Amino acid sequence: MTTDRAAVTSLEEPSPDATRDAIADGIDRGALVTVFGRCTVDYEGRASSRLGAGDRLILCKPDGATLVHTDEGQQPVNWQPPGCEQEVYCDGGDVVLESARSTPEERLLVRFRDVLQVSAFAGSDETELTLSGTEADLRQRILDEPSLLEPEFRPLATERDTSAGAVDIYGEDAAGRAVVVELKRRRVGPDAVSQLRRYVDALAGDLHADVAVRGILVAPSVTDRADRLLSEHGLEFVSLEPTPETGCDD
Amino acid sequence: MTTDRAAVTSLEEPSPDATRDAIADGIDRGALVTVFGRCTVDYEGRASSRLGAGDRLILCKPDGATLVHTDEGQQPVNWQPPGCEQEVYCDGGDVVLESARSTPEERLLVRFRDVLQVSAFAGSDETELTLSGTEADLRQRILDEPSLLEPEFRPLATERDTSAGAVDIYGEDAAGRAVVVELKRRRVGPDAVSQLRRYVDALAGDLHADVAVRGILVAPSVTDRADRLLSEHGLEFVSLEPTPETGCDD
DNA sequence: AAATGTATATCGGAC
DNA sequence: GTCCGATGTACATTT
Numbered sequence: 001m002t003t004d005r006a007a008v009t010s011l012e013e014p015s016p017d018a019t020r021d022a023i024a025d026g027i028d029r030g031a032l033v034t035v036f037g038r039c040t041v042d043y044e045g046r047a048s049s050r051l052g053a054g055d056r057l058i059l060c061k062p063d064g065a066t067l068v069h070t071d072e073g074q075q076p077v078n079w080q081p082p083g084c085e086q087e088v089y090c091d092g093g094d095v096v097l098e099s100a101r102s103t104p105e106e107r108l109l110v111r112f113r114d115v116l117q118v119s120a121f122a123g124s125d126e127t128e129l130t131l132s133g134t135e136a137d138l139r140q141r142i143l144d145e146p147s148l149l150e151p152e153f154r155p156l157a158t159e160r161d162t163s164a165g166a167v168d169i170y171g172e173d174a175a176g177r178a179v180v181v182e183l184k185r186r187r188v189g190p191d192a193v194s195q196l197r198r199y200v201d202a203l204a205g206d207l208h209a210d211v212a213v214r215g216i217l218v219a220p221s222v223t224d225r226a227d228r229l230l231s232e233h234g235l236e237f238v239s240l241e242p243t244p245e246t247g248c249d250d
Numbered sequence: 251m252t253t254d255r256a257a258v259t260s261l262e263e264p265s266p267d268a269t270r271d272a273i274a275d276g277i278d279r280g281a282l283v284t285v286f287g288r289c290t291v292d293y294e295g296r297a298s299s300r301l302g303a304g305d306r307l308i309l310c311k312p313d314g315a316t317l318v319h320t321d322e323g324q325q326p327v328n329w330q331p332p333g334c335e336q337e338v339y340c341d342g343g344d345v346v347l348e349s350a351r352s353t354p355e356e357r358l359l360v361r362f363r364d365v366l367q368v369s370a371f372a373g374s375d376e377t378e379l380t381l382s383g384t385e386a387d388l389r390q391r392i393l394d395e396p397s398l399l400e401p402e403f404r405p406l407a408t409e410r411d412t413s414a415g416a417v418d419i420y421g422e423d424a425a426g427r428a429v430v431v432e433l434k435r436r437r438v439g440p441d442a443v444s445q446l447r448r449y450v451d452a453l454a455g456d457l458h459a460d461v462a463v464r465g466i467l468v469a470p471s472v473t474d475r476a477d478r479l480l481s482e483h484g485l486e487f488v489s490l491e492p493t494p495e496t497g498c499d500d
Numbered sequence: 501a502a503a504t505g506t507a508t509a510t511c512g513g514a515c
Numbered sequence: 516g517t518c519c520g521a522t523g524t525a526c527a528t529t530t
Contacts, residue, residue, distance in 0.1 A: 012260065036373075046436070047382060047383030047523045048381075048383055052377035054373070057309070059307070059319065063321070063323070067324065070375050071282045071373070073313070074329060074332060116256055116371070121305070123366075124305055125321060126304065127302035133298055164475070185506085225518080323525085329508080331508090434521090436523090441504095
C-alpha cells in the first residue's frame with residue numbers, strides 16, 4: 001500500500017492463467033490480494049492439516065501473511081504468518097498458491113479448482129491504532145494513585161527482575177514489607193494466581209530466606225477456584241479495573 | 251454460503267447509497283461481504299480503541315463476525331466476534347457499518363469515506379479441517395504405548411478431576427505411586443510447570459495428606475527457567491512429541 | 501533466534 | 516450463561 005491514491009484491479013471468473021498472473025502481479029506490486037474460489041488447503045509445519053474442497057476467501061498480504069477464511073469464525077481456518085515467501089503457479093487446470101517459511105519450517109498449499117474473483121488492493125494506511133483499557137493503563141492508574149491498592153503503598157519499581165521473571169509492580173507497604181503486585185486487565189483464573197505465587201516465592205528467595213513478601217493480585221475480579229488458591233497460598237486480591245468506572249451521575 | 255453454486259456480486263467505486271445497499275443485501279442473503287476503502291474505525295467494549303483514516307479491507311461474515319484488515323499482520327487491526335448484529339447506513343457522504351453485541355457489551359464502528367470495491371460471496375463449504383500434531387495426539391500416543399512415559403507406567407484415567415481441575419492423564423507407576431501427567435504439544439515455559447504443580451498439590455490433598463504423588467510434564471522440550479522450576483518442586487520431565495519423529499532411513 | 505508474558509486473545513468443551 | 520485450558524495461538528519486548 002504505497003501509492004498515494006488507492007486503486008483496485010479485479011477479475012471475475014478468470015482463467016487459471018489469468019488468475020496466476022493477477023495474483024503474482026498483485027504480490028509483486030505490494031498489493032493486498034484476495035481470491036475467492038473453490039479450493040483445498042494443506043498445511044505442514046508445527047502441526048499438519050488437511051481441508052477438503054470448499055468455497056473460501058484467501059488474503060495475501062504484502063508482508064507475506066496468508067489467510068484462508070471460511071464463512072464462519074473470527075479466525076482463519078488456515079494461515080501463514082508474515083514473512084513467508086509466496087509462489088503461485090498452474091498445475092493441470094488448478095491454480096496453486098504456496099506459502100512457506102523456515103524457523104520453523106512450515107508450508108501452506110492452497111489449490112484452487114475454480115476462482116470466482118481475484119482482486120488486488122493498493123492503498124495507504126499511515127495511521128496507528130490507539131488502544132486503552134489495557135494492563136499498561138491499570139499499571140499507570142496505580143502508579144498515579146498508589147492508595148488505590150492500599151493506604152501507604154509505595155511503588156518502587158515496575159518490571160522488577162526476579163529469578164522467576166519480571167514483576168509488574170514491586171513496592172513496599174506501610175510496615176516496610178516487600179510487595180509483589182501482579183496486574184490483569186480482566187477477570188482471572190488459577191493461572192494468574194500461580195504466576196503471582198512464582199514471583200513471590202522467587203523474590204523471597206532472592207532477598208533472604210526469612211523475609212516476608214506479600215503478593216497482591218490486582219484485577220477486576222477472580223473466579224472461585226482462583227480465590228481459593230489465593231487463600232491457600234496467603235496471597236491477596238484487590239479489585240480494580242484498567243479504567244475508572246463511569247460514574248452513575250451522567 | 252447456502253447456494254449450491256458459488257456466486258459473486260461486486261461493485262467498483264460505488265456511491266454511498268449503492269455501497270450501503272450492497273452490504274445490506276449481502277448480509278441479508280447470508281453472503282460473505284468484503285469492503286475495501288478508506289475508513290476510520292472506533293471500538294468500545296472490553297477495551298476501547300481509535301483508528302484514523304486509512305485504506306483497509308473489511309470482512310463481514312454471515313455468522314456476525316467482522317474483521318478489519320490492514321496490509322500488515324496476520325491479525326485484524328480491529329474486529330468483532332461471531333454473533334454480533336450488523337447495521338449499515340449512510341451518514342453525510344459516509345457509509346457507516348456498525349457491529350454490536352451484549353455480554354459483553356461492545357460495539358465496532360467503521361466509517362467509510364471512500365469505497366473502492368464491495369463484494370458479496372456466496373458459496374458452500376461442508377468440509378471440516380483435520381488437524382494432527384495436537385495435544386490429543388500426544389495423549390493417544392501415550393495411551394497406546396505407556397512405556398513411552400516410563401517402563402510399567404499404567405494409565406488409569408484421562409481428564410481425571412481434582413479440586414484444582416482435570417488432569418490430562420492419571421496413572422500409577424511400577425511401585426503403585428500415583429502419577430499426574432501434564433501434556434504439552436510444544437516446548438513449554440514456567441506456566442506449564444505451575445499448572446502441573448497445582449494438579450499434584452491438589453491430588454495429594456484430595457487423596458491423603460501423606461500420599462506421595464509424582465508429577466510428570468510431557469513435552470518436546472522445556473526452557474531453562476521451566477527446568478529449574480521442575481527441579482525446585484520435585485517434578486519430572488519426559489521429552490515426547492505429539493507425532494513420532496520421521497525416521498532417518500527414508 | 502529464543503524466552504517470556506499479554507491479548508478487545510479466540511475457541512471448544514464441561515457444567 | 517461461566518469457567519477452564521488448548522492453540523499451528525499472534526504479538527511485542529527483551530536478551
